[in-house]
Amino acid sequence: MTTSAELIEVSERRSAHNYHPLPVVIHEAHGAWVTDVEGKRYLDFLSGYSSLNFGHGNEKIINAAQEQLKNLTLTSRAFYHDQFAQFCAGLGDLTGKDMILPMNTGAEAVETAIKVARKWGYEIKGVAADQANIIVMEDNFHGRTTTIVSFSTDPDARADFGPYTPGFKIVRYGSAEAIQEAIDDNTVAVLVEPIQGEAGVLVPPDGYLLDVRRICSENNVLMIADEIQSGLGRTGKTFACDHEGVVPDIYVLGKALGGGVVPVSAIAANQDVLGVIKPGQHGSTFGGNPLACAVGNAVIELLNTGEYQERAAKLGELMHARLRELIGKGVVTVRGRGLWAGVDIDPSLASGREVSKALLARGVLAKDTHGTTIRLAPPIVISEEDLLSAIDKLADAIASF
Missing domain, CATH: 3.40.640.10 (Type I PLP-dependent aspartate aminotransferase-like (Major domain))
Structure with a gap:
């Protein structure tokens, strides 16, 4: 068992199906980045449902x-x-x-x-x-x-x-x-x-x-x-x-x-x-x-130290400003506060899972909820450059539909 496909097949066959993971097998991670078993890198925009606020391997x-x-x-x-x-x-x-x-x-x-x-x-x-x-x-x-x-x-x-x-x-x-x-x-x-x-x-x-x-x-x-x-x-x-x-x-x-x-x-x-x-x-x-x-x-x-709270507020303003630019371009609404956002995808375009898969193909990990919503919660340690790059990839993923 060395490839993602082999590991996913065994996981699906031998574990209870109480989750529906995206098809990626992560091997290591540092900061806001994770790497799969084939060596492909992804920006983590879920942060373990906010468990990794301070980044991987802090x-x-x-x-x-x-x-x-x-x-x-x-x-x-x-x-x-x-x-x-x-x-x-x-x-x-x-x-x-x-x-x-x-x-x-x-x-x-x-x-x-x-x-x-x-x-x-x-x-x-x-x-x-x-x-x-x-x-x-x-x-x-x-x-x-x-x-x-x-x-x-x-x-x-x-x-x-x-x-x-x-x-x-x-x-x-x-x-x-x-x-x-x-x-x-x-x-x-x-x-x-x-x-x-x-x-x-x-x-x-x-x-x-x-x-x-x-x-x-x-x-x-x-x-x-x-x-x-x-x-x-x-x-x-x-x-x-x-x-x-x-x-x-x-x-x-x-x-x-x-x-x-x-x-x-x-x-x-x-x-x-x-x-x-x-x-x-x-x-x-x-x-x-x-x-x-x-x-x-x-x-x-x-x-x-207050450093992480200040950083989440500052980067959150950037993230939400960029996300709001997508409203009317495949995005219906954007909600959230700080480095946390819920993005509602136009249901006539795609489901939340379909957009999550499109993001995965572009090197960003996010997860859907309730059909048409994508949740975004990158680690607070993410750089401004990586943050905006991921939002650009979200825009491209939505445009692909």
Whole structure:
């Protein structure tokens, strides 16, 4: 098995078909570039769904991982280790929160936030046992566990995985009025993506997050911001909530927190919220492990410089300006913030997957969603020249149809 075709054939035959990858087999990567097994190079415009905000093989992150690999990789939370305190303190300072609960994957972090919100509701707010509800949004994406898909409105994610977990109210994304109408005495939280990534990089109306914050505060309800894709520099701020000056009660973090090296996730909240969790009530063997914390510490140090947030904002302006020039030339709309964009292709021309394949042939890796949308999220370390070159290739790919 040496060629892409041979590797793809075995992969398709021997693995479950829970993904539909583009036909490329990547062998190595550096910065914003990846190389396939035949030696062809591509610009990565997906960044592991924002897991690789700091680029492939970021020297600071790789060095931190390599040093930690020599010393200690796992203790379980049965014991302390020497990377844990720095990780919790550093991430707490970055988020402005008192406490951190580390996990591994983004879905685990969302599940953790759900559990914490329910427990807070029973113990602090005084909701009657088993009556807590959480308000969520249409077209959300928070993961694919059985509880999370229970409140998904995506048929692919939800269908045939029932019976479904109760306790969720689904309302229209971007409508503060819908949230206000849905809240009752048993509501413990509102779970929202500041920007809906999987739905096509949907940015809510200006003032929406401020309204969500106000409504939650007025009704003694926790605001939970899922910043797994939108956070940690991607949108030109540390968190997407920062664009409206909003501070949620719980941040849900993942993806880029692991620097593209290991899965690292966490929720961040103050002691009056996270303090409801006691020993034995929630945990993970690998959550907060030494290797994960060492990598997370390197990521936090990168973000503390502000360099990546500023770079994402600057390059994002260039990217969006160039993408807007394509509207009416095969592109219907462009949405997004910072180095993150959803590009809607004219459905009479081609599907999103067809355009993604055309981009692949031109040396750019991107991925479609919901039929006609292309998501663009290059690593923040990408050069201005490579960024604009990739957009030119997108224009050429669309023109080919």
